[in-house]
Amino acid sequence: MSALGFHMPWLLLLLPLALLPLISGKRDEIPFPWTDWLPADVSGQRLHWLWQGLAALTIGLLVIALAGPQSSESLTERIGRGAEISILLDRSASMDGEVKRPILRDYQSIQVQETKNGLARQALSWLLSQRPENRYALTLFSVVPMRIVDFTDDTGFLQAGLDASGIGRGPKETNMGLALLAAIKAFDQRPYTGSRAVLLVSDGGAKLDEETRIKIKEGMQRNQISLYFIYVQSGINTPNFDLVGTDTSSNTEEVELHLFFKNLGIKYQVFQADDVASMGEAVATIDSQENLPLTYYEKNAGIDYSRVLFILALITSAALALIAAVRMETLK
């Protein structure tokens, strides 16, 4: 709904000025010694009323226009394709580290290395620019989750949050359990309008206690959330999730987390990324999958009515000038 508001409502206190033309009749009188014998000037009287009315109207219009009338932003419901994505980005110090790659066999000079955080930001920025009609929430996490912004379509602001995650170094430790619960919480009390996903970007695993596991499982299922885990590989010795199950010797935190996610009973997919291309691929895959009908609201900018009022005032004052000219003519 759009409501009418004023930029400077206190200016409306000047509205009584519009009464001036109605009370200043005396000044226009022309003295005649005796008027009783004159025929009643009906048309002249009507013209005077019109004149007063137009003058009052012009003053009123001007005052209202100066007060800056505008409708507030209104929302139009639209149905498009997309998803509500709660982005959960690891902001711990390890993400500031560079991605390590195996030394190339032909001993090429090593190209400029990207930080893991830099990779993640590039890929997520790409997603924002490709799908501005998606709703995103952004939460950074280290040992505590930090909600940067609740679900919004203001991609410019989301971008500012992503940019910020590349400034300085993050805190050392991580607590992924709290972070996941915070990302899930972003969906609580929101009407279900389309597909929902948590997009977790991290370079590490986590040990989750039993209570946290239950809460995460319950929250994910209750809110019907799919989970995407972009695992930014730390180096050559990181586990290969494709082999999980065949190679029982791997027992790292990452694998444990992966297995927990797999058994949540929700849609889950893991991506292992270590460069811009693989990161981009992962995000593009997520984008193509989270493409169901989504009800969203398009914001219509508030309308500024002052121009219309100024034009109306111009017309009424032109009419005033015309009447003034006519009256002078008849008085000659």
Place this chain on the structure above:
Amino acid sequence: MLNKNIWILLSLIALLVCVFLKPIVMARPVYDFQITFDISQSMKVEDHVAGDQLISRLAASKAAALDLLQHLPCGSRVGWSVFTRRRVVTLTSPVEVCDHYAGLASSLSNISSRMRWANASGVGKGLHQSIRAADGMGETTRIVFFTDGQEAPPLRSGDRGMPKTDRYPVSGVIVGVGGLNPVRIPKTVDENGQITSYWQASEVVQKPDAPAGQSNEELSSRQDVHLSKLGRLAELIYLPMDSANQLADAAMVSSLAHQKRVPVDLRWIPACLALLFLCLRFLPGRARE
């Protein structure tokens, strides 16, 4: 008759100008602020007087930041950061305040002491980091740094606790929040935000070089002396804040502004003239005798 109706004609001309006047691009003062909140535990102390109630130092800081956000002219930019222990984490880099007002306001409301990733607070180090971060955000970026100035663990007397900032030509405002009477610092809170315990004298690091019994680091008050010293060293304005609306006055000054060419709507000038002319025409005069 003619001399009176000349006002009508003038008013008509002014309105013609008003209707056809396009916004004019002019250089206007705007402000870019990266605003940092100290979210360490002492900021939870409720000793800021707002109206007839006491609110926490962090809540007072957020209220002042919101007031500033509402007063900044369009074209200005604002970003948020938080600070605790010895580290500043930037939450959002500066964005334009009118286009992104809703996002900025919602993001500000999410800032809380629950974001605290560690205890302790090295105010000087945090200030230094926020200056360094602002320096990397472009030369128009100034800082606003909300803190009570409580260093935990305490500094040795004479220590500034802040690395040199000479290399970074960043200006801005340090905003001191909190009361002047030392009060207990909350240690734990329950799920509803109710304080369940306070720091005791034996649990905190006391001043290393103070005589026994002379150091009360378990109590906290606004450290005006320390903060104004940091302000002098880093060439920042120090504002001891007693009410939320002080910040906008202190921060929106020409020394912290920069000029930006923005389209300015000047239709109000001819419109006011038209209104004035009409009022003059219809001003009640003395009735003729």
